[in-house]
Amino acid sequence: MSNVRPETMERITTPELANAFIDEQVALVREQVGDKKVLLALSGGVDSSVVAALLIKAIGKQLVCVHVNHGLMRKGESEQVIEVFRNQLDANLIYIDATDRFLDLLAGVNEPEKKRKIIGGEFIKVFAEEASKLEGISFLAQGTIYPDILESDGVKAHHNVGGLPEEMEFELVEPVKLLFKDEVRVVGKALGLPASMVDRQPFPGPGLGVRCLGAITRDRLNALREADAILRAEFENAGLNKTVWQYFIVVPDMKSVGVKDSKRYEGWPAIIRAINTKDAMSATIEEIPYSLLHKITDRILAEVDGINRVLYDLTPKPVGTIEWE
Numbered sequence: 613m614s615n616v617r618p619e620t621m622e623r624i625t626t627p628e629l630a631n632a633f634i635d636e637q638v639a640l641v642r643e644q645v646g647d648k649k650v651l652l653a654l655s656g657g658v659d660s661s662v663v664a665a666l667l668i669k670a671i672g673k674q675l676v677c678v679h680v681n682h683g684l685m686r687k688g689e690s691e692q693v694i695e696v697f698r699n700q701l702d703a704n705l706i707y708i709d710a711t712d713r714f715l716d717l718l719a720g721v722n723e724p725e726k727k728r729k730i731i732g733g734e735f736i737k738v739f740a741e742e743a744s745k746l747e748g749i750s751f752l753a754q755g756t757i758y759p760d761i762l763e764s765d766g767v768k769a770h771h772n773v774g775g776l777p778e779e780m781e782f783e784l785v786e787p788v789k790l791l792f793k794d795e796v797r798v799v800g801k802a803l804g805l806p807a808s809m810v811d812r813q814p815f816p817g818p819g820l821g822v823r824c825l826g827a828i829t830r831d832r833l834n835a836l837r838e839a840d841a842i843l844r845a846e847f848e849n850a851g852l853n854k855t856v857w858q859y860f861i862v863v864p865d866m867k868s869v870g871v872k873d874s875k876r877y878e879g880w881p882a883i884i885r886a887i888n889t890k891d892a893m894s895a896t897i898e899e900i901p902y903s904l905l906h907k908i909t910d911r912i913l914a915e916v917d918g919i920n921r922v923l924y925d926l927t928p929k930p931v932g933t934i935e936w937e
């Protein structure tokens with residue numbers, strides 16, 4: 613398949629068009645792969661999830677999915693990958709909980725770029741180790757989409773975690789490489805993936821590692837994960853998940869004094885970030901109703917150990933970036 617989207621290619625906007633695309637790709641993948649095995653790094657993000665579902669339909673157990681939990685996933689994400697792919701779609705899924713490996717390497721590391729390098733490098737190592745244990749793999753599937761081709765020489769998003777060392781070369785299977793993100797979502801829905809997976813907001817490859825500022829500790833990472841889960845649940849209850857592009861919690865490496873149960877209580881602040889954007893190049897602040905901010909604040913303060921203040925970031929991009937890092 614060429615890397616150029618033909619001008620005549622219709623935009624996939626309906627389940628019917630998605631089904632026609634799926635049928636066509638299923639036939640192409642079967643022809644390309646034959647009875648050989650295909651390996652896929654399944655992060656649980658939209659693109660790799662849709663590729664996994666498509667390949668399961670095309671070649672079933674000839675697809676081997678590897679999900680590496682780097683310990684920086686949001687609450688419930690790895691569990692959802694296992695539930696959807698292993699339990700519902702009966703995929704050949706290898707789950708690796710590499711939390712300790714990643715967090716041990718990251719201990720004491722403050723500098724954002726260094727943290728990213730460690731997470732990216734270790735991800736490749738863990739994935740390659742797993743790949744080398746498998747026999748008879750001939751192909752590597754990737755969730756490359758058309759913007760990746762337009763923006764970065766066909767390499768999956770410039771700052772994504774993923775890929776394999778160069779010496780491990782496989783022929784690529786990239787069934788959604790000519791699709792835009794909205795089309796990938798339509799195809800994902802037609803394949804029966806849950807909306808919570810297909811409509812997922814963007815999430816950095818290094819995960820919560822970019823939102824747990826400074827040197828990551830397990831207790832602060834846990835506080836971030838729990839506070840983030842509360843924010844997401846309350847946004848979903850209020851229907852804001854449909855209108856707000858990206859929303860999350862940041863927990864900086866600083867403590868302030870508070871008071872709890874009449875005692876001095878030192879804790880971290882949880883910072884709410886909720887933005888709207890078209891292309892992530894610039895962003896505006898979503899106006900969240902005060903009543904909802906109060907509810908989220910009350911829940912985080914009552915339910916999350918170690919957090920003693922909740923702040924709301926009003927900074928647009930520019931000057932701020934979307935992530936804090």
Ligand code: XMP
Pocket residue numbers: 769771772773814815816817818858892929932933934935936
């Ligand atoms: P910034 O912070 O640069 O973020 O304004 C712009 C958008 O990019 C997302 N982002 C990432 N996405 N891998 C990704 O796939 C990454 O490593 C990464 N880092 C930032 C960020 O969440 C925002 O949507």
